[in-house]
Amino acid sequence: MIYILAYTYVLTGLFFFLTWRAGYSFLRYILKKENFNLLVGIEIFFLGLNILFISFITGYQLFLFLLVILHLINLVFYISGKDSLYDFFESSILDENIDQFEMITPIMNIAIGIVIIFTNL
Secondary structure, three states, X not given: OHHHHHHHHHHHHHHHHHHHHOOOOHHHHHOOHHHHHHHHHHHHHXXXXXXXXXXXXXXXXXXXXXXXXXHHHHHXXXXXXXXXXXXXXXXXXXXXXXXXXXXXXXXXXXXXXXHHHXXXX
16 A cells, blocks of 8 residues: 555656656646646645555654655745745746756655665654
8 A cells, every 4th residue: 555655756756857857847747837737736646645655654743744744845835935935946946956856856765765665653
């Protein structure tokens, strides 16, 4: 059952990586101001998925609880600081920096999935 959560993270990371390598970049798409609802929706999806698995899976509660906290912080930051979020995206993430951001995002998602698979806290 925990593999569903782990593979969701891994497949999401692979999707971000493959779209970036194909020249489309789903990450750039969801970071656009007009796609704010999609960004929040993805965060809510992962928050809900982690909350669901915290209650059903034993042995992973600590790591999943940390993921819930991180997703909750992201969600609160996205909703409360929408304007400052997009000011940051527009001013701080230049074209050469967005490539690094696009490499880190899939690596983090894949790493989270692998840690979920191999961790029993």
